[in-house]
Amino acid sequence: MESGWSLGLMTGTVLDGNIDIAMLHSDGERIDEFGPYELVPYPTDIRTLLSDTLAAARKWNFEGPEPAIFRHAETALTEAQSIAVSGFLDRHGFRPDQLDAIGFHGQTVLHRAPAAGRRGATRQLGDGELMARMVGSDVVYDFRSADVERGGQGAPLSAIYHRALLRRLGAGPESLVLNLGGVANLSWWGGDGDCSERLIAFDTGPANAPIDDWVRQHTGATMDRDGLIANQGRVDEDRLSALLDHPYLTAPYPKSLDRFDFQAEMAEGLDLEDGAATLTAFTASAVAKAMSLLPQRPSRIVVCGGGRRNPTLMRELAHRTGAEVQLADAVGWRGDAIEAECFAYLAMRSLRGLPLSFPLTTGVATPQTGGRVARAVDRP
Structure with a gap:
């Protein structure tokens, strides 16, 4: 399989106010080269919105319709991360069409492990289609749902x-x-x-x-x-x-x-x-x-x-x-970049149909592929 550049994005559940952005050159199996990496701050209003969204998610707890704030937060964080990615690429001399894909984890707002007689559930906010349009690169997103749907924990994927x-x-x-x-x-x-x-x-x-x-x-x-x-x-x-x-x-x-x-x-x-x-x-x-x-x-x-x-x-x-x-x-690793690098790596695996999760990592019955692909409108 051919190697290529991918870019990974991660924002953690501690809401530290940063978007982790890292590039990786790989074929989804071996790591060829570590690309540039940055922590890019979220706008202050996004941090407050995400905090409110997490509180709403806890009250919701997968019961009934999703809180209305989810859609607002999903659009806002996707736009903020897309703008951050475009700026990152400009600063480091890359064009969007030089990326095989962006691995867009999104923001986890709620995660529930499976229990006896109950399938697990997970919700990450992130509009891959919107990011693909804004940045002009293919985007792999929604990494966890396929694993959960097949009885896995959905985490960890790293x-x-x-x-x-x-x-x-x-x-x-x-x-x-x-x-x-x-x-x-x-x-x-x-x-x-x-x-x-x-x-x-x-x-x-x-x-x-x-x-x-x-x-x-x-x-x-x-x-x-x-x-x-x-x-x-x-x-x-x-x-x-x-x-x-x-x-x-x-x-x-x-x-x-x-x-x-x-x-x-x-x-x-x-x-x-x-x-x-x-x-x-x-x-x-x-x-x-x-x-x-x-x-x-x-x-x-x-x-x-x-x-x-x-x-x-x-x-x-x-x-x-x-x-x-x-x-x-x-x-010799980049301790702050590893989670973002991970989703750059998983994006390459997803494009190539390689498994992301395994029986002893998430509990899925057989190795499981995952991720949805949103194609950039100006690319085949």
């Missing part, structure tokens, strides 16, 4: 890209990739072999979301920057022990979480610093429990996502797991 990164690094089952966004998820590759049997991924528990919410509720700040608040507190080990009894943490994989499945209220009754410290320790301890579920316990964790910038969380992760903790940047 495992096959993490596998490509690990192969490029020459790493194997001694390593796992941990992404710390609003939720934490890991990917583990058992070495050469069928991805249906040797590629495992699942959400381990919360990551930044409850810490951010706790700090926002108490100070108005958007996050515990550099982990400074948690570093001043003491972990309530009794509270932590009780939290670690949550049945999700020992449930077999595949499994996935919504951003609000674990909330800041877990620290209720503690002061600001001790609450932040305890929530931080809980994120790390949940990863430790997740590692015990794998066929073998990795000795190295390569960490990507915004949570890697929190030194207190990184220290807790090393302490609670006993593993060597390395930042993605230290092994």
Whole structure:
């Protein structure tokens, strides 16, 4: 298969106000070259709109007609991301017709894992047809729905890209990739072999979301920057022990979480610093429990996502797991770009009919392709 340039977009559930944009040259299997990458800020009014949309989504909870705000938010965020992509391409000297595709993840507003007798559900806002018209490139979007419709979790989808990164690094089952966004998820590759049997991924528990919410509720700040608040507190080990009894943490994989499945209220009754410290320790301890579920316990964790910038969380992760903790940047990856790169990679796989999800990554019965393609009007 021929390699080509694709561009990936990602905005996470922590609503940090940024659009992650990254380009990748690949054939959907190997990574040939990393292209340019930027964090582009959303307009302030979009951030407020998305926050209101998330609140409406929680009230809706997949019951009845969708909230009217969804359509408004979908158009607004698609237009904002399309303008950001066009500016990005101009700044880096690329034309839209030089892209094989844009991988447009959209904004997750609600995700519900399958349960006994109930299929899962997921909703990402993003109008691929509108973006294709505005940018002039083919767009692959709605990556998760096909997996959910076939009984999968719909998440995480990053495992096959993490596998490509690990192969490029020459790493194997001694390593796992941990992404710390609003939720934490890991990917583990058992070495050469069928991805249906040797590629495992699942959400381990919360990551930044409850810490951010706790700090926002108490100070108005958007996050515990550099982990400074948690570093001043003491972990309530009794509270932590009780939290670690949550049945999700020992449930077999595949499994996935919504951003609000674990909330800041877990620290209720503690002061600001001790609450932040305890929530931080809980994120790390949940990863430790997740590692015990794998066929073998990795000795190295390569960490990507915004949570890697929190030194207190990184220290807790090393302490609670006993593993060597390395930042993605230290092994030559771009720690802030990986999720956007992932959707550039998945777009290429989607165009070529390659699977995006597997039985041990989302629980789908057989390897599953996905993504819908919106063609640019001026391209065949």
